[in-house]
Amino acid sequence: MREFDLALVAGAEAGIEQERLASSLDLLAELVRADLDGVNALILERMQSPVALIPQLAGHIIAAGGKRLRPMLTLAAARLCGYRSGRRHIALAAAVEFIHTATLLHDDVVDASDLRRGLATANAVWGNKPSVLVGDFLFSRAFQLMVEDGSLEVLAILSHASAVIAEGGVLQLVTSNDTATSETAYLDVISAKTAELFAAASRIGAVVAERPKAEEQALTAYGRNLGIAFQLVDDMLDYSARQSELGKTVGDDFREGKITLPVVLAFGRGDEQERRFWRRTLEELEQREGDLDQAIRLLRRHAALSDTADRARHYGGLARAALDAFKDGPEKRALLETVDFCLARGY
Amino acid sequence: MREFDLALVAGAEAGIEQERLASSLDLLAELVRADLDGVNALILERMQSPVALIPQLAGHIIAAGGKRLRPMLTLAAARLCGYRSGRRHIALAAAVEFIHTATLLHDDVVDASDLRRGLATANAVWGNKPSVLVGDFLFSRAFQLMVEDGSLEVLAILSHASAVIAEGGVLQLVTSNDTATSETAYLDVISAKTAELFAAASRIGAVVAERPKAEEQALTAYGRNLGIAFQLVDDMLDYSARQSELGKTVGDDFREGKITLPVVLAFGRGDEQERRFWRRTLEELEQREGDLDQAIRLLRRHAALSDTADRARHYGGLARAALDAFKDGPEKRALLETVDFCLARGY
Numbered sequence: 001m002r003e004f005d006l007a008l009v010a011g012a013e014a015g016i017e018q019e020r021l022a023s024s025l026d027l028l029a030e031l032v033r034a035d036l037d038g039v040n041a042l043i044l045e046r047m048q049s050p051v052a053l054i055p056q057l058a059g060h061i062i063a064a065g066g067k068r069l070r071p072m073l074t075l076a077a078a079r080l081c082g083y084r085s086g087r088r089h090i091a092l093a094a095a096v097e098f099i100h101t102a103t104l105l106h107d108d109v110v111d112a113s114d115l116r117r118g119l120a121t122a123n124a125v126w127g128n129k130p131s132v133l134v135g136d137f138l139f140s141r142a143f144q145l146m147v148e149d150g151s152l153e154v155l156a157i158l159s160h161a162s163a164v165i166a167e168g169g170v171l172q173l174v175t176s177n178d179t180a181t182s183e184t185a186y187l188d189v190i191s192a193k194t195a196e197l198f199a200a201a202s203r204i205g206a207v208v209a210e211r212p213k214a215e216e217q218a219l220t221a222y223g224r225n226l227g228i229a230f231q232l233v234d235d236m237l238d239y240s241a242r243q244s245e246l247g248k249t250v251g252d253d254f255r256e257g258k259i260t261l262p263v264v265l266a267f268g269r270g271d272e273q274e275r276r277f278w279r280r281t282l283e284e285l286e287q288r289e290g291d292l293d294q295a296i297r298l299l300r301r302h303a304a305l306s307d308t309a310d311r312a313r314h315y316g317g318l319a320r321a322a323l324d325a326f327k328d329g330p331e332k333r334a335l336l337e338t339v340d341f342c343l344a345r346g347y
Numbered sequence: 348m349r350e351f352d353l354a355l356v357a358g359a360e361a362g363i364e365q366e367r368l369a370s371s372l373d374l375l376a377e378l379v380r381a382d383l384d385g386v387n388a389l390i391l392e393r394m395q396s397p398v399a400l401i402p403q404l405a406g407h408i409i410a411a412g413g414k415r416l417r418p419m420l421t422l423a424a425a426r427l428c429g430y431r432s433g434r435r436h437i438a439l440a441a442a443v444e445f446i447h448t449a450t451l452l453h454d455d456v457v458d459a460s461d462l463r464r465g466l467a468t469a470n471a472v473w474g475n476k477p478s479v480l481v482g483d484f485l486f487s488r489a490f491q492l493m494v495e496d497g498s499l500e501v502l503a504i505l506s507h508a509s510a511v512i513a514e515g516g517v518l519q520l521v522t523s524n525d526t527a528t529s530e531t532a533y534l535d536v537i538s539a540k541t542a543e544l545f546a547a548a549s550r551i552g553a554v555v556a557e558r559p560k561a562e563e564q565a566l567t568a569y570g571r572n573l574g575i576a577f578q579l580v581d582d583m584l585d586y587s588a589r590q591s592e593l594g595k596t597v598g599d600d601f602r603e604g605k606i607t608l609p610v611v612l613a614f615g616r617g618d619e620q621e622r623r624f625w626r627r628t629l630e631e632l633e634q635r636e637g638d639l640d641q642a643i644r645l646l647r648r649h650a651a652l653s654d655t656a657d658r659a660r661h662y663g664g665l666a667r668a669a670l671d672a673f674k675d676g677p678e679k680r681a682l683l684e685t686v687d688f689c690l691a692r693g694y
Binding site: 049050051053054084102103104106109110127128130132134135136137139140141143144147150152155156160162163165167169171174175190345 | 396397398400401449450453456475476477479480481482483484486488490491493494497499502503506507509510511512516517518520521537573589
């Protein structure tokens with residue numbers, strides 16, 4: 001694990017330290033607790049298969065401490081829309097989590113070139129093929145859950161979202177290792193790869209509650225903007241998180257040559273010598289001792305991390321505003337608090 | 348390319364030489380020609396994406412000369428069931444082909460260990476990740492086509508089939524390189540991995556024609572048994588095809604250490620020295636010059652290829668019998684001829 005100046009890192013985004021104090025997922029978790037137990041039970045039931053490796057591998061990733069943020073959005077959005085009597089939101093929240101897990105498993109797939117770069121991923125244990133096939137299995141299970149629910153509208157939303165997520169993944173591959181990626185191109189990637197499922201998960205809440213299109217649209221906007229904010233904070237954390245609080249290695253994106261918004265901003269604002277640094281480290285993946293520290297110094301020199309945080313707050317604001325249409329109450333407060341959490345997590 | 352005694356190979360399965368003369372897909376192709384043009388146009392339309400790499404890569408595999416056997420089954424089965432007026436069978440046949448293509452792309456995913464064994468696969472050009480993601484994209488497109496069709500029954504059939512296919516793939520991984528695999532375990536693998544989609548593709552024809560369950564079941568049985576016969580012949584061809592007629596390298600399964608029915612039979616009938624040979628070459632993947640020739644000699648010594656052909660004919664017979672319920676006519680004749688084709692192809 002690389003070491004760098006934690007004091008420097010801790011100081012720089014003090015602007016949202018304020019938010020940290022007040023933000024957690026407590027309200028949301030409390031609100032959907034019973035429903036989420038139902039989701040977890042259903043996930044456990046539906047990932048079973050006579051082929052033992054499937055629940056083994058699926059269980060490994062599903063149990064790996066995910067926050068269940070996306071299914072919680074479905075549950076809370078359904079409640080917000082007044083859905084009280086049924087259990088449809090539980091089945092569909094499980095479908096959302098299965099789709100998310102399938103994309104995680106497929107993201108784990110590596111090429112020989114990645115291995116040469118020394119990456120360790122979950123599928124190192126089993127190889128690529130089981131990750132791909134168990135992902136396919138969970139993806140199919142997601143559709144089976146939707147078919148049992150019987151709503152063609154939900155099926156349309158989530159099959160479309162799945163296509164968009166895959167497109168986003170390919171777009172990311174095309175732009176990865178390309179330091180000339182524009183901010184717009186980058187936002188297209190995360191809007192598809194991350195925010196589409198947040199949007200769909202939230203929207204489904206209004207669909208099961210059979211609410212007017214305006215509420216579906218409001219929840220779609222909430223989810224999409226929340227997802228973008230979430231991903232921007234994730235990008236920032238990769239260069240700044242305190243290890244102990246994140247459980248994620250700082251510098252993963254850097255080592256993979258992933259182009260994220262902080263890099264896009266610093267590259268655009270850097271001089272020719274700095275751009276050579278970014279090209280060498282992220283395009284050519286020629287990385288040396290001290291390069292990650294140097295990258296962090298350059299990001300800070302150009303305020304790239306704090307500007308990424310600013311943009312995250314902007315999208316967080318849009319997510320909050322999207323809920324204006326709904327009356328105040330515990331559900332709305334929980335969803336607003338979720339925005340704060342996504343902005344402040346890790347600090 | 349390895350060379351071996353073609354005369355020996357050509358002679359051994361002379362038993363179905365008879366069938367070769369009479370068998371082709373001509374009747375089937377003629378019957379569904381116009382519909383298949385519609386399927387191909389729809390495939391081309393729906394594989395488009397603003398992300399250019401997606402149609403590039405999907406086009407590469409979709410254009411790669413597939414026979415479109417599975418979508419033709421859907422088209423012909425719909426005709427057999429008297430479906431005349433609509434175009435639903437065209438959209439669903441395209442969905443079936445998308446699912447098939449997605450599984451092919453996901454089958455192409457390799458591990459570093461495969462590369463060390465010197466395998467060249469389609470994804471060598473692009474790496475694993477695009478194969479996975481474009482597969483996901485096509486899989487999602489398949490579901491979007493089904494959602495537009497609007498039949499929850501079709502969605503249930505194909506989401507179930509997709510889950511079973513993934514299970515079959517994992518089961519194959521678990522049994523691969525295990526020479527102690529039983530014939531039953533092997534049939535479980537191919538019934539899931541290959542025959543499930545043949546069965547679903549055929550069944551859907553009866554569903555769009557809104558025929559009674561008995562016809563759905565008959566077409567399911569036709570497709571399943573045809574799929575098993577198809578795969579058994581494929582397994583046999585891997586040890587016996589004339590290169591020029593197959594466009595496939597003889598010995599692929601052997602080099603990958605894949606356990607197929609010919610090997611299961613020869614291993615079970617072999618003495619301890621022969622079993623050591625199979626373990627060394629297929630479990631430990633320690634292969635030397637001349638091993639493929641030796642494998643073919645052992646398969647022939649124990650009649651493993653001709654017995655595999657016998658079993659294929661058995662399942663082909665079951666497929667034919669499943670059509671007894673239907674009246675004679677060009678559709679039925681085309682589907683019967685398809686059985687002959689699957690049994691005799693490559694000879």
